[in-house]
Amino acid sequence: MLTKKSKYGLKAMLQLAEDAGRGPILVSELAERQSIPKKFLEAILLDLKRHGFLQSKKGKGGGYLLSRPPNAITVGQIIRVLEGPLALVPCASQTQYRRCEECADEATCGVRRAMLEVRDATSKILDRTTLSSLNARSRKGTLRRG
Amino acid sequence: MLTKKSKYGLKAMLQLAEDAGRGPILVSELAERQSIPKKFLEAILLDLKRHGFLQSKKGKGGGYLLSRPPNAITVGQIIRVLEGPLALVPCASQTQYRRCEECADEATCGVRRAMLEVRDATSKILDRTTLSSLNARSRKGTLRRG
DNA sequence: CCATAAGTCTATCGACTTGATAGGCTAAGT
DNA sequence: ACTTAGCCTATCAAGTCGATAGACTTATGG
Numbered sequence: 001m002l003t004k005k006s007k008y009g010l011k012a013m014l015q016l017a018e019d020a021g022r023g024p025i026l027v028s029e030l031a032e033r034q035s036i037p038k039k040f041l042e043a044i045l046l047d048l049k050r051h052g053f054l055q056s057k058k059g060k061g062g063g064y065l066l067s068r069p070p071n072a073i074t075v076g077q078i079i080r081v082l083e084g085p086l087a088l089v090p091c092a093s094q095t096q097y098r099r100c101e102e103c104a105d106e107a108t109c110g111v112r113r114a115m116l117e118v119r120d121a122t123s124k125i126l127d128r129t130t131l132s133s134l135n136a137r138s139r140k141g142t143l144r145r146g
Numbered sequence: 147m148l149t150k151k152s153k154y155g156l157k158a159m160l161q162l163a164e165d166a167g168r169g170p171i172l173v174s175e176l177a178e179r180q181s182i183p184k185k186f187l188e189a190i191l192l193d194l195k196r197h198g199f200l201q202s203k204k205g206k207g208g209g210y211l212l213s214r215p216p217n218a219i220t221v222g223q224i225i226r227v228l229e230g231p232l233a234l235v236p237c238a239s240q241t242q243y244r245r246c247e248e249c250a251d252e253a254t255c256g257v258r259r260a261m262l263e264v265r266d267a268t269s270k271i272l273d274r275t276t277l278s279s280l281n282a283r284s285r286k287g288t289l290r291r292g
Numbered sequence: 293c294c295a296t297a298a299g300t301c302t303a304t305c306g307a308c309t310t311g312a313t314a315g316g317c318t319a320a321g322t
Numbered sequence: 323a324c325t326t327a328g329c330c331t332a333t334c335a336a337g338t339c340g341a342t343a344g345a346c347t348t349a350t351g352g
Contacts, residue, residue, distance in 0.1 A: 003338090005340080037342080039342055058347075058348045061349085062349075
């Protein structure tokens, strides 16, 4: 399961993608619109900023905005920052490989094999899904609202 | 990431599958062969027993054995017991659906859409991977050892 | 140049989970 | 009855999660 940190972060990023091009968005506005505790969201956005996904502006008229176009930011990238590797075991991670201490022989480890497959399938999806593609699909889903 | 509980449980189950048909296996033997703390493993096996995956025998000559053939037990089943739902968000779980409190409109939630895809891909793999299929593939991988 | 707006940093909090250990209880064989 | 080995309860330190509080810094604008 994802932590709330990742979920909140994703929601905020989707909102920022929606509002892209309209100048900085206030943390408090994001927090209110997405029902996220403001202080918690601050920390999350800072984290995303440090990893180069966001820019911020201080003072009046300040706030956050994406530092890249919404179609150049994937869900996989965001989750890796906020949650850690996508893989279910360290020895199956592409981005942060680590050996499992208790594993005698990695080459024949059945658990690892299965988890490599899962990791491939997961990243294939999440690294192809961008903020804009998600938002586009959400708008289609809104039909019943007119 | 999987917890050690799940990893230990999977390893023990794979070992039990390997030794299937040879009578009960001691917890202490499993623990030693797989480098798992014995007391911790006891709790895990007990859990798997309560969920119907294992049988146990007390007293001398006792131990654990699979209660179903190794090709009728999937990795997905084991992980769901020891780790919880495969889905990354509760609203994307097949087996334990729960609404996300902070989500205003599930039908248009972009996060949910992406996570539904991931869950489908994951369970497609893990629910088709049985203990025996994993063990079979591991044996092939042992070539370099003669 | 001072007041205010808004992001940034540090710290702390309780609750829960993780991983592990200890000790006694109970059932089953010989 | 004695021993073996699974079963149960309790406890533990360490870490994580989610959230909050307060002080600090930087920019705008009057």
